Amino acid sequence: MSRRSPPASPPLPRCRARTPRPERKPSATMSPSKRGAWKRFWNGQRGQAERMPPKIRVLIADDHRLFAEALEAILAADKRIEIVGRAANGEEAVGLAVALKPDVILMDIAMPKLDGLEAVRLIRDKQPAAVILMLTGSNSRTDVDRARVSGAAGYVTKDLIASELIEAIVGAAD
Numbered sequence: 572m573s574r575r576s577p578p579a580s581p582p583l584p585r586c587r588a589r590t591p592r593p594e595r596k597p598s599a600t601m602s603p604s605k606r607g608a609w610k611r612f613w614n615g616q617r618g619q620a621e622r623m624p625p626k627i628r629v630l631i632a633d634d635h636r637l638f639a640e641a642l643e644a645i646l647a648a649d650k651r652i653e654i655v656g657r658a659a660n661g662e663e664a665v666g667l668a669v670a671l672k673p674d675v676i677l678m679d680i681a682m683p684k685l686d687g688l689e690a691v692r693l694i695r696d697k698q699p700a701a702v703i704l705m706l707t708g709s710n711s712r713t714d715v716d717r718a719r720v721s722g723a724a725g726y727v728t729k730d731l732i733a734s735e736l737i738e739a740i741v742g743a744a745d
Contacts (some may be wrong), residue, residue, distance in 0.1 A: 574678055580653065583744065590592070591612050594730075595716065599685040603606055606622070613672065617618075621623075624636070624651075625654065626651060626652060627647060627651055627652050627674045627675060627677070627740060627741065627744045628652075628653050628655045628671070628672075628673040628674045628675070629653065629654055629655065629670060629674065629675050629677060629740060630654075630655055630656045630657070630664070630667055630668055630673040630676045630677070631643060631646075631654065631656070631657045631658070631666075631677050631688065632657075632658040632660075632661070632663070632664035632673075632676060632678045632679060632682065632690065633657075633658075633659075633677070634659055634660060634676075634677040634679060634681070634682045635679075636659065638729070639657050639659075642677070643657060645731055645736075645738065646736075646740070647731045649737050651737075651741060652737065652740065652741075653670045654658070656671050656673070659682075659683075660682050660683045660684040660685060661682045661683075661684055661685025661686055661687060661689060661690035662684045662685045662690075663684075664676070664678060664682075664685075664687075664690045664694070664696070665690050665693045665694055665705045666686070668694045668697075668698060668701060669694070669697050669698065672698065673701075673705060674702060674744045675702050675740050675743050675744050676694065676701060676702065676703045677692060677704050677706045677740070678691060678703055678704070678705055678706065678707060679705075679707050680705060680707040680709065680718070681707070681709075682716060687705060687707070687740075688717055688721040689716070689721075691703050691705075691722050691723050692721050692722060692723040693722075694730075695722035702724045702743050703722065703723045703724055703743065704723065704724060704725045704726070704727055704739065704740065704743055705718040705727070706725045706727050706728075706729060706736075706738070707726075707728065708728065708729045708730075709728070710728045720723065724743055725743055727739050
């Protein structure tokens with residue numbers, strides 16, 4: 572008995588030819604930034620790093636350690652902000668501001684050794700472009716006026732919620 576082999580068929584290609592994917596439309600309910608990210612992902616651009624704006628460098632100057640640590644934890648959770656230092660008195664704040672050159676300085680008014688208003692004057696003398704926000708528990712009109720005269724860029728009270736404080740910092744840095 573003779574065995575017959577099946578007829579020879581053309582060889583199969585090793586891999587299938589890729590057909591281009593149709594461009595997928597992102598959902599209309601997505602925010603514009605998510606739509607753009609989704610479109611880049613779907614179209615194969617997911618490996619390219621997007622350019623992030625530089626972080627806002629913040630120096631915290633407050634003599635209440637617990638408050639300063641809590642504030643640092645809150646601000647560090649925001650991706651736009653980087654805490655570069657923390658000062659417990661006015662003298663320390665002036666030294667750190669000159670050495671670190673932060674974008675924004677959060678300064679309490681009442682601090683030991685050198686009060687916040689005098690520290691603002693010294694920092695403004697050494698760094699005229701410094702952006703200093705007074706962060707204090709007092710909301711009296713005289714304190715606001717004294718802060719403005721000393722050279723502070725803004726005045727925020729400690730009774731703000733975290734998101735308002737973060738937006739004040741971002742706004743001051745712009």
